[in-house]
Amino acid sequence: MSAQQKPLELIHARNLLTCVSTPAFLVDQSGDIVFFNEAAGTVLGRRFEETGSIGHEQWRRLIGPFDESGDPIPFEQLALNLALRRGHAGHLRHKIREAGGTVSEIEVSAVPLVATGGGFRGAIVFLWPAGEIDAGNTSCVQITLDDGRVLVLDAGTGIRGLGLALAASAEPVRVEILLTHLHLDHIQGLMFFAPCFRPDSEVVIWGPASREASLEDRIARYISAPLTPIEVRELPCGVSFRDCPTTEWEIGSAQLRAATVTHRGPTLGYRVSEHGRSVCYIPDHELGLGGPLAELEPDWISGFELARDASLLLHDCQYTDVEYAEHLGWGHSCVSDALTFASRTGAETTMLFHHDPLHTDAMLDEILAGARGRWRELGGADGGLTLAVENAEVGLSAGSVSAQA
Numbered sequence: 547m548s549a550q551q552k553p554l555e556l557i558h559a560r561n562l563l564t565c566v567s568t569p570a571f572l573v574d575q576s577g578d579i580v581f582f583n584e585a586a587g588t589v590l591g592r593r594f595e596e597t598g599s600i601g602h603e604q605w606r607r608l609i610g611p612f613d614e615s616g617d618p619i620p621f622e623q624l625a626l627n628l629a630l631r632r633g634h635a636g637h638l639r640h641k642i643r644e645a646g647g648t649v650s651e652i653e654v655s656a657v658p659l660v661a662t663g664g665g666f667r668g669a670i671v672f673l674w675p676a677g678e679i680d681a682g683n684t685s686c687v688q689i690t691l692d693d694g695r696v697l698v699l700d701a702g703t704g705i706r707g708l709g710l711a712l713a714a715s716a717e718p719v720r721v722e723i724l725l726t727h728l729h730l731d732h733i734q735g736l737m738f739f740a741p742c743f744r745p746d747s748e749v750v751i752w753g754p755a756s757r758e759a760s761l762e763d764r765i766a767r768y769i770s771a772p773l774t775p776i777e778v779r780e781l782p783c784g785v786s787f788r789d790c791p792t793t794e795w796e797i798g799s800a801q802l803r804a805a806t807v808t809h810r811g812p813t814l815g816y817r818v819s820e821h822g823r824s825v826c827y828i829p830d831h832e833l834g835l836g837g838p839l840a841e842l843e844p845d846w847i848s849g850f851e852l853a854r855d856a857s858l859l860l861h862d863c864q865y866t867d868v869e870y871a872e873h874l875g876w877g878h879s880c881v882s883d884a885l886t887f888a889s890r891t892g893a894e895t896t897m898l899f900h901h902d903p904l905h906t907d908a909m910l911d912e913i914l915a916g917a918r919g920r921w922r923e924l925g926g927a928d929g930g931l932t933l934a935v936e937n938a939e940v941g942l943s944a945g946s947v948s949a950q951a
């Protein structure tokens with residue numbers, strides 16, 4: 547007896563799911579689970595090796611999902627339905643029954659799986675714990691210009707939520723993504739950015755030039771087998787790649803400037819200005835390598851001109867001063883260097899950004915309290931220093947900025 551081979555895209559998607567620690571299911575076009583990873587097995591209380599495929603009626607009986615009153619949610623209202631029937635990414639929050647009968651609140655993201663040539667293969671479904679407010683996402687900041695145009699600084703995991711919000715619109719999405727550099731924490735959200743999977747989206751990706759390979763080729767090292775189920779050229783959206791100019795350029799009504807800054811590998815900082823207001827974004831930046839920051843001439847300080855008198859400065863503060871002593875040369879700044887830089891460049895408001903993944907919310911509160919004391923010693927204005935937190939939003943007089951740290 548022989549079974550027919552699964553489509554290659556499903557085979558590759560299964561490999562990807564096996565490598566991630568997030569509970570994830572691979573679902574075919576009829577809604578049956580054809581694979582789930584170890585983390586999803588913990589939710590179901592059984593391993594894939596024991597169950598094999600699970601029909602959609604059976605998995606619905608096992609885990610739900612349920613609404614607030616405990617009633618099963620109709621299939622048509624699930625995020626999965628959006629992915630399977632409409633080919634859009636879907637994201638919803640609801641309750642499921644886990645192994646052992648515990649009912650818990652989760653968030654579900656379903657991403658359609660589209661093969662080369664447009665063949666539709668099913669969907670990948672991720673489960674996320676609901677209600678987490680820790681600074682858990684990697685770098686992504688949305689800037690909305692006066693005319694509604696959206697610029698996105700970096701494509702860390704924070705871009706997932708942004709993509710779902712943008713893709714909810716019936717209008718075609720056009721978005722410009724400005725990458726500071728290609729470290730994984732700044733590009734890993736691209737594969738989960740819903741507009742990338744809509745044929746009517748236009749995605750323009752800007753980044754640092756390199757003699758080694760084109761921007762597209764360097765990004766393709768991530769979006770390609772065996773790490774992802776599709777290749778860059780197979781993304782359903784219209785996508786283009788552009789090296790950042792070395793001189794100022796314009797996108798809509800905004801003026802943009804990029805400059806190389808001290809980090810590991812070619813890395814840019816950005817300044818986006820519109821109607822006299824400006825945002826400077828330098829998320830990965832080691833100020834401590836250049837000499838005594840308080841005394842150096844401005845032209846000897848990496849990123850100084852980019853940040854000078856910015857309305858809002860988002861700056862690396864990965865390490866406490868004590869931790870930095872152990873991480874010299876790792877490419878990031880300690881809090882007091884970030885504060886000295888902010889004070890000397892004259893930024894109106896500074897948002898401390900790019901938190902260390904090991905820092906809990908409680909530690910971040912402590913770091914902010916200590917930083918505010920130091921900020922006052924430097925003569926900084928009250929209210930001029932904040933900490934980037936998930937979904938923080940800052941209104942500037944023209945346009946607005948919302949940050950996801």
Ligand SMILES: [Zn+2]
Pocket residue numbers: 727729809830877
């Ligand atoms: Zn980096």
Ligand SMILES: [Zn+2]
Pocket residue numbers: 685729731732829830900
């Ligand atoms: Zn980074």
